[in-house]
Amino acid sequence: MHLGALFIASHVLASGSVREIARHFRLSPSTVSTATRQLEIELAMKLTERSSGELATLIASGRVLEGLTPIRTAVGELGQLAGHEGATGEIFETWAARIPIKIVAIERFLEVADQGSINRAARRLRLGQPQLSLQLANLEKFLGRRLFERQAQGSVLTEEGRRAYQIFMTISQAWNDLKSAADERYRRAARSLRIGSIIPTGSESWVARCLGLLVSEWNARRSNNAISLVSMTANDLREALKSGRIDVAILDSVFGLESFRHRELLQTDMVVIAPPQSTETTVADLVAGHAICMPSPRTGLGHAAMAFSDERASNRRFRSRDITAADSLPVIVDLVANHGYVSFLGRVSAMPIADKVRIVDLDEHLPMSYHVAFNHRKAAADASMMIIDAAARMTSEPAAQTFRQPADGDRESAA
Numbered sequence: 001m002h003l004g005a006l007f008i009a010s011h012v013l014a015s016g017s018v019r020e021i022a023r024h025f026r027l028s029p030s031t032v033s034t035a036t037r038q039l040e041i042e043l044a045m046k047l048t049e050r051s052s053g054e055l056a057t058l059i060a061s062g063r064v065l066e067g068l069t070p071i072r073t074a075v076g077e078l079g080q081l082a083g084h085e086g087a088t089g090e091i092f093e094t095w096a097a098r099i100p101i102k103i104v105a106i107e108r109f110l111e112v113a114d115q116g117s118i119n120r121a122a123r124r125l126r127l128g129q130p131q132l133s134l135q136l137a138n139l140e141k142f143l144g145r146r147l148f149e150r151q152a153q154g155s156v157l158t159e160e161g162r163r164a165y166q167i168f169m170t171i172s173q174a175w176n177d178l179k180s181a182a183d184e185r186y187r188r189a190a191r192s193l194r195i196g197s198i199i200p201t202g203s204e205s206w207v208a209r210c211l212g213l214l215v216s217e218w219n220a221r222r223s224n225n226a227i228s229l230v231s232m233t234a235n236d237l238r239e240a241l242k243s244g245r246i247d248v249a250i251l252d253s254v255f256g257l258e259s260f261r262h263r264e265l266l267q268t269d270m271v272v273i274a275p276p277q278s279t280e281t282t283v284a285d286l287v288a289g290h291a292i293c294m295p296s297p298r299t300g301l302g303h304a305a306m307a308f309s310d311e312r313a314s315n316r317r318f319r320s321r322d323i324t325a326a327d328s329l330p331v332i333v334d335l336v337a338n339h340g341y342v343s344f345l346g347r348v349s350a351m352p353i354a355d356k357v358r359i360v361d362l363d364e365h366l367p368m369s370y371h372v373a374f375n376h377r378k379a380a381a382d383a384s385m386m387i388i389d390a391a392a393r394m395t396s397e398p399a400a401q402t403f404r405q406p407a408d409g410d411r412e413s414a415a
Helices: 003-017 017-026 031-043 059-083 087-094 103-115 118-125 129-143 159-191 204-218 233-245 283-289 300-312 327-341 347-353 379-398 398-403 408-412
Strands: 046-052 054-057 148-151 152-158 193-198 227-231 249-251 261-274 290-292 323-325 343-346 359-361 367-374
Touching: 003 017, 003 031, 003 059, 003 087, 017 031, 017 087, 017 152, 031 159, 054 103, 059 087, 059 159, 103 118, 103 129, 118 129, 118 152, 118 343, 152 159, 193 204, 193 233, 193 379, 204 227, 204 249, 204 347, 204 379, 233 249, 233 379, 249 379, 261 327, 261 347, 261 379, 290 327, 290 343, 300 323, 327 343, 327 347, 347 359, 367 379
Parallel strands: 193 227, 193 249, 290 323
Antiparallel strands: 046 054, 148 152, 249 367, 261 343, 261 359, 261 367
């Protein structure tokens, strides 16, 4: 990372505004944003986020800004060494924001100074001597100062070189302190296995039970990878898996995830859930007589349910007005159980809440599948196989009979 980018990012964290810093330093907003993003990548830490078009600094940015303070001070001393001691604040800051010196070049300068020899430093750094000599020459050219005297026995710091050594040592120590915390976060992230699932209907749902069984058995095996769990919509799960934010996804469609490994988790069919007090016996009557709330079309279930309801009630009144998309299954269940709505769910998700809603079969069998998709990590594959095994055991054990397809004779009692 360039020293100028660090200087820019520190000012963004202090002011909380990309555009203000861009105007102040006479840079494009994209350049300022890139510097801030580079700092976040280097430190493995989210420092800012956008909300309603405005930049907001997060709590962690305060600690990072404090850690960058010695670097900003050292940049001021570097400006004096480079002959900018008489420059006004704005002129100096404009110069500082464009410092092209990389942190790695600073580390190499310090190594040459400590070794007293470019050749010895090059061997320790596993670099070619000409490459290292060129970097030092570029550093001297930028500062306008000679930093080393080349002698027969090696390279000795000049007076300006000793000043530069103290400045660069301050920068190096401060940066290494920030990076050491980042390295630990990287190690924790590498050990953590992140699993995302579609939002369960409640603690009694098959998703919740699968994940509970997974965590219990995973920890019993004393795995080196800690598990972290998150629930989100199917569309968000796909994006999170693609971006690497999660390693495993439980979802109702693998559309768009063809490049990932995936397995079918379980099969079920779609049913209607209706208010307990409702009396309609057909899906068409339920759809025509009640407001509908269902998962959004971004989900596999929502897309299938929307198409099915449209076909069954093409002339229903207020069609566009009383269909509500909600990607929160607990909200959907509450709307059905307490507010007169109807919705569509997979049978495995509907049966555990049969005491809260009526379950009505469709007039035609509409199969659904749930899947587990995962990335290349061995731990992700191991966890996926355990999830598949947990789902198989739950749907076959006597206690899990709520997931069976009801026979014709007991559908009325289930309703």
